[in-house]
Amino acid sequence: MAVQNENLLDINGLKMHFPVKSNGLLRRTVGAVKAVDGLSFSVKRGETLGLVGESGCGKSTTGRAILQLHRPTAGTVNFDGKELTKLNGEAMRQMRRKVQIIFQDPYASLNPRMTVGDIVGEPIRVHNLRTGKEVRTRVEELLRVVGLNPYFINRYPHEFSGGQRQRIGIARALAVEPDFIVCDEPVSALDVSIQAQIINLLQDLQGQFGLTYLFIAHNLSVVKHISDRVAVMYLGKMVELAPSKQLYANPMHPYTQALLSAVPIPDPEVEKQRQRIILQGDVPSPLNPPSGCHFHTRCPIVIDKCKVEDPPFQDYGGGHFVACWRATESQEQMEKKLQ
Amino acid sequence: MATASNVAGTNPAQAQEFTRPVRSLWSDAWMRLRRNRLAMASIIYLFLLALVAIFAPVIAPHSPSRPTTTELRERGVYRQAAWVVDEKNPKRSGIWKFPLGTDSAGGDVLSRLIYGTRVSMVVGFIPMIFTLSIGITIGLISGFAGGKLDSLLMRFTDIIFSLPDILFFIIVQTAFSQTAFGKTFNGLLLIFLSFSAVNWASVSRLVRGQVLSLKEKEFVEAAEAVGVRRGSILFRHILPNTLAPIIVAGAFIVPSAIVTEATLSFLGIGIQPDTNPNNPFPTSWGQMILEGKSAIDSQPWILIASAIAIASITIAFVALGDGLRDALDPRQ
Amino acid sequence: MAEAPLLEVKNLQVQFKTADGVVNAVNNVSFSVNRGETLGIVGESGSGKSVTSLSIMRLIPSPPGKIAGGQILFDGDNLVDFSESEMRKIRGNRISMIFQDPMTSLNPVLRIGRQMTESLQLHMGMTPKQARNRAIDLLSMVGIPAPDKRLDDFPHQFSGGMRQRVMIAMGLACNPELLIADEPTTALDVTIQAQILELLNRLKNETGTAIIFITHDLGVVAGMTDRVIVMYAGRVVEQASTNELFRNPRMPYTIGLLDSIPRLDGIQTRLTPIPGLPPDLLEKTNRCPFAPRCDFVQEQCWIETPSLRQVAPDHTAACLFDIDRDQRQVMAEKKIAEEEAALDAALEDVLAHEQAS
Numbered sequence A: 001m002a003v004q005n006e007n008l009l010d011i012n013g014l015k016m017h018f019p020v021k022s023n024g025l026l027r028r029t030v031g032a033v034k035a036v037d038g039l040s041f042s043v044k045r046g047e048t049l050g051l052v053g054e055s056g057c058g059k060s061t062t063g064r065a066i067l068q069l070h071r072p073t074a075g076t077v078n079f080d081g082k083e084l085t086k087l088n089g090e091a092m093r094q095m096r097r098k099v100q101i102i103f104q105d106p107y108a109s110l111n112p113r114m115t116v117g118d119i120v121g122e123p124i125r126v127h128n129l130r131t132g133k134e135v136r137t138r139v140e141e142l143l144r145v146v147g148l149n150p151y152f153i154n155r156y157p158h159e160f161s162g163g164q165r166q167r168i169g170i171a172r173a174l175a176v177e178p179d180f181i182v183c184d185e186p187v188s189a190l191d192v193s194i195q196a197q198i199i200n201l202l203q204d205l206q207g208q209f210g211l212t213y214l215f216i217a218h219n220l221s222v223v224k225h226i227s228d229r230v231a232v233m234y235l236g237k238m239v240e241l242a243p244s245k246q247l248y249a250n251p252m253h254p255y256t257q258a259l260l261s262a263v264p265i266p267d268p269e270v271e272k273q274r275q276r277i278i279l280q281g282d283v284p285s286p287l288n289p290p291s292g293c294h295f296h297t298r299c300p301i302v303i304d305k306c307k308v309e310d311p312p313f314q315d316y317g318g319g320h321f322v323a324c325w326r327a328t329e330s331q332e333q334m335e336k337k338l339q
Numbered sequence B: 001m002a003t004a005s006n007v008a009g010t011n012p013a014q015a016q017e018f019t020r021p022v023r024s025l026w027s028d029a030w031m032r033l034r035r036n037r038l039a040m041a042s043i044i045y046l047f048l049l050a051l052v053a054i055f056a057p058v059i060a061p062h063s064p065s066r067p068t069t070t071e072l073r074e075r076g077v078y079r080q081a082a083w084v085v086d087e088k089n090p091k092r093s094g095i096w097k098f099p100l101g102t103d104s105a106g107g108d109v110l111s112r113l114i115y116g117t118r119v120s121m122v123v124g125f126i127p128m129i130f131t132l133s134i135g136i137t138i139g140l141i142s143g144f145a146g147g148k149l150d151s152l153l154m155r156f157t158d159i160i161f162s163l164p165d166i167l168f169f170i171i172v173q174t175a176f177s178q179t180a181f182g183k184t185f186n187g188l189l190l191i192f193l194s195f196s197a198v199n200w201a202s203v204s205r206l207v208r209g210q211v212l213s214l215k216e217k218e219f220v221e222a223a224e225a226v227g228v229r230r231g232s233i234l235f236r237h238i239l240p241n242t243l244a245p246i247i248v249a250g251a252f253i254v255p256s257a258i259v260t261e262a263t264l265s266f267l268g269i270g271i272q273p274d275t276n277p278n279n280p281f282p283t284s285w286g287q288m289i290l291e292g293k294s295a296i297d298s299q300p301w302i303l304i305a306s307a308i309a310i311a312s313i314t315i316a317f318v319a320l321g322d323g324l325r326d327a328l329d330p331r332q
Numbered sequence C: 001m002a003e004a005p006l007l008e009v010k011n012l013q014v015q016f017k018t019a020d021g022v023v024n025a026v027n028n029v030s031f032s033v034n035r036g037e038t039l040g041i042v043g044e045s046g047s048g049k050s051v052t053s054l055s056i057m058r059l060i061p062s063p064p065g066k067i068a069g070g071q072i073l074f075d076g077d078n079l080v081d082f083s084e085s086e087m088r089k090i091r092g093n094r095i096s097m098i099f100q101d102p103m104t105s106l107n108p109v110l111r112i113g114r115q116m117t118e119s120l121q122l123h124m125g126m127t128p129k130q131a132r133n134r135a136i137d138l139l140s141m142v143g144i145p146a147p148d149k150r151l152d153d154f155p156h157q158f159s160g161g162m163r164q165r166v167m168i169a170m171g172l173a174c175n176p177e178l179l180i181a182d183e184p185t186t187a188l189d190v191t192i193q194a195q196i197l198e199l200l201n202r203l204k205n206e207t208g209t210a211i212i213f214i215t216h217d218l219g220v221v222a223g224m225t226d227r228v229i230v231m232y233a234g235r236v237v238e239q240a241s242t243n244e245l246f247r248n249p250r251m252p253y254t255i256g257l258l259d260s261i262p263r264l265d266g267i268q269t270r271l272t273p274i275p276g277l278p279p280d281l282l283e284k285t286n287r288c289p290f291a292p293r294c295d296f297v298q299e300q301c302w303i304e305t306p307s308l309r310q311v312a313p314d315h316t317a318a319c320l321f322d323i324d325r326d327q328r329q330v331m332a333e334k335k336i337a338e339e340e341a342a343l344d345a346a347l348e349d350v351l352a353h354e355q356a357s
């Protein structure tokens, strides 16, 4: 056997710019939404990489660009030795067996006119993984795997609750026996009590089938819980990437520090003690992001250099990547600011 | 099934889950439609009219075409409706043999009305099918393909959409009604085609809009991510989800086609009257209105009966369309 | 003795008539809010939090909804008996409300200033000039820069967080005695949520307004409230001071919620979820509403609806038994194993059935 690369997915300089057209008859391109603006990272086999950031920072776009649902503007997406951005037609279709996605909105992600059996069975038929009656048997098995009763096979999506629908979506993704799944905010639309069910299910499936996840969410507690490594995005760029424990114990980017301090903790005694870093203002528009470090307009410890030069995304030891000119002194400086 | 209770265990709430019948969105819609009394009454009325149209030769008491001379003597010309007594001219007083009286040529008005149902039904449904087929095809292609093709098709659609319909019909009818093509099925074919030729534009706009919004839906993306071919995405995922508004649009096209035919016939450029007793489409309600207008004083029921017929079928289709819209999209 | 509470809701009952039957959205809900206190209401989607708060404002859409019973005593007056015109004098003046969605709760075609000055002129009898000055003060109080200029903007020119600030400013415009905030930060990002929560905390200390804070985020409850009620299926199932509730939850549902959420400062390897789904409010039952999902369920729970009872000083819970958090883990695992086995059996069964046919 060939030696397997430790990384299942390697991404380099990924950019996804959406053109903005003028309204007139000519529909000239007048600008671009820089939804993803140069990401480089990799995902190891069998790990869960968490991706967090505020809404609109480009998390979903990153997921879709990896799957080639949006064709990236620039950059490479290397999956298991194959360059996805170059694949087309049949080769692309074959690749789709290996890379799957679970969506945020459990209502929009299932075709309301198809039964559960058809929804989960479609990938099996499309790739000829089973034939004839075996398709149905396989669908029933998959429903069982995601914790749904196989009796429900003839039901329609609107007859299910949000959590159950999310399970159907997961069964559909599993149907092609993928290696890698992009989970795009799979629990954000669910109630707390149901979230835990789905998180546990995703963890069990990972153990059972050796899956690799890119887990996108805006809830940092959830991401920390499920991920081995966590990446933080701000305005189309990655600002920090580190092993989960490391990131939470020792955040080096001022934005990560603010984000962590903003998360409420369900314990009144802890909450009373905490000091929050309150960021001023809002996230700028990705249509025309600030010069230099994208975060400089809100950064409490900004210096002149930040406004003109874009800090490199650089390893500060042990796979702890940070994009900040003041990464090594940021915690100290932030502390000073708080006083 | 006996096994359901195993799964449900001690939990009575779950036990109900398994015994609940499966409900597709279509069956849900049907249930909502059934609760709408006006829509259901319309369906029954239209169903009866369809029976009348099909069995016209059996139901009609007399032949709709010109009577023989002996018959004419019995029928009389412009005989009044059965309940009207004409004191000045007793020969024209109504008799129950001809409940709605007779027309200028001694034709039985009730029988004409019955045969006229055929034209209205055909004139309603066939152009609807033509219109929807063209509109759906163009709308689907335009919305799904996007880009240059979409812009091109949409410009074309806009041009068709902005044509003044009646003017277009008048020009087409005057140009072609005397040709062999124009005479096919008493000129019905020409009406079908010219109606469909201008009316598909609104359907294709509707369908394109639906396709564009469905294309953004996550379930379509999911199908793409799973490797479903583009054709299947279009026909399995997108098309079935556009059907609800298409059905509603269809229900509104029918009355509009019926009224168009009546208008054209009233203007004298619609279907061509036929005296051949074997012709299945000898007369239309629009023609009757035209005739009835000139005979309004001597035999008002030619006009009244056909006007009521047109109004009621139109109202029934509109009520059905409204009912369908509410049933298919409960959020609105 | 302490002074009388500002708001006292007694046995509130709210129903909605729908095509499928009568929805009992709020059942027999009682609670009170003291002056200057912040009361949290938590519960999952559909548990009746918004309906409860809309009832206090008498804003339940009617039909289909109606207050079917109970009392809402505000400063001694029963709001249920108030006429619409009497309510108008209370709404936005003595009680005001902030909604979840900052996008839809402002009128998109009116300038921010106009929307703010309207109620000031109405309730406080201010002249346009005075109202405008007060609006500027309010906007700067909630931290909007250059308020005199921003007053002439339309809502779409504001970001989500800024709109929520405007809503808060409007809520506080007439110095209300009670502010109801229905998930005011749910639609916002964490960093913006932190800004808004800090703002609310500051204003609360400055003005002494009592707040009902509705949310489904237990973290937010922990940081913002003095006392908490937990709602489930249109009922209050637990009530205690915030510290007590988090330290010593006694109702299995609350325990389940606390075990369901990962903590940023903790290291759980596995969450213990609540199995099953929230109940249908259509059926009227006489069992414990939580019974189908409860790890501690007993025979008795299927035939008796528990009512709130005292389980500790100033701590009530609606459970028939004395239960605490430590007992749960064992019970939960046992129950999950049972369900797995049942699903396995179902699959085998279906497969066998198909083989046969």
Ligand SMILES: Nc1ncnc2c1ncn2[C@@H]1O[C@H](COP(=O)(O)OP(=O)(O)OP(=O)(O)O)[C@@H](O)[C@H]1O
Binding pocket: C016, C017, C018, C023, C025, C043, C044, C045, C046, C047, C048, C049, C050, C051, C052, C061, C064, C065, C216, C281
């Ligand atoms: N206008 C209405 N017509 C019918 N039922 C309604 C109406 N408004 C609310 N309900 C029902 O009342 C119940 C409680 O709803 P409510 O909005 O109070 O929930 P909530 O706890 O605020 O949930 P969320 O966290 O989603 O805001 C639900 O079952 C809901 O379906």
Ligand SMILES: Nc1ncnc2c1ncn2[C@@H]1O[C@H](COP(=O)(O)OP(=O)(O)O)[C@@H](O)[C@H]1O
Binding pocket: A018, A033, A034, A035, A053, A054, A055, A056, A057, A058, A059, A060, A061, A062, A286
């Ligand atoms: N198809 C698209 N066309 C134009 N802009 C888009 C498109 N998809 C996303 N965007 C823009 O890209 C940015 C990032 O979006 P997204 O990746 O969805 O954010 P997130 O998932 O982090 O909330 C946003 O500003 C969004 O408006």
Ligand code: SF4
Binding pocket: A253, A254, A255, A293, A294, A295, A296, A297, A299, A300, A301, A302, A303, A306, A311, A323, A324, A325, A326, A327
């Ligand atoms: S580079 Fe400068 S502006 Fe950017 S995060 Fe670091 S200190 Fe702040």
Ligand code: SF4
Binding pocket: C251, C252, C253, C288, C289, C290, C291, C292, C294, C295, C296, C297, C298, C301, C306, C318, C319, C320, C321
């Ligand atoms: S009464 Fe029974 S079912 Fe209800 S919470 Fe208590 S133990 Fe659980």
Ligand SMILES: [Mg+2]
Binding pocket: A059, A060, A061, A185
């Ligand atoms: Mg997203």
Ligand SMILES: [Mg+2]
Binding pocket: C049, C050, C051, C182
């Ligand atoms: Mg609510």
